[in-house]
Amino acid sequence: MSHWEIAVIREQGQTFAVVCVKDHVIDSPSEREGVIDLWTTELGCRVALLGARRGRTYGPNDIVRWLGGVGVHRLPWRKMTLAA
Structure with missing residues (x-):
C-alpha cells in the first residue's frame, strides 16, 4: 500500500487535486507523469504535484498559478491510501 497527502479543491466551479x-x-x-495519470484516474479530476520539502509545483499552468497565490498549508489536506 502507498500513502499520500492529497488536497481536493473546488474553486470557481472547477474541481482539481x-x-x-x-x-x-x-x-x-x-x-x-505516472503520478499525475494515477491520481487523475483515481479522482476523476485534473491533478498538480507539490514537492514536499522545496514546495516546487508541476501540473496544468492554471493550477500551478493558483497554487502560487495560496498558502499550501491552508489547503484541505487528507491522507489517502492506494493498494499496490
Whole structure:
C-alpha cells in the first residue's frame, strides 16, 4: 500500500487535486507523469504535484498559478491510501 497527502479543491466551479510528492518526483518526467495519470484516474479530476520539502509545483499552468497565490498549508489536506 502507498500513502499520500492529497488536497481536493473546488474553486470557481472547477474541481482539481494537489498531490504532495517527494521532491525527486518533480524532477523525473516519467515519475511525475505516472503520478499525475494515477491520481487523475483515481479522482476523476485534473491533478498538480507539490514537492514536499522545496514546495516546487508541476501540473496544468492554471493550477500551478493558483497554487502560487495560496498558502499550501491552508489547503484541505487528507491522507489517502492506494493498494499496490
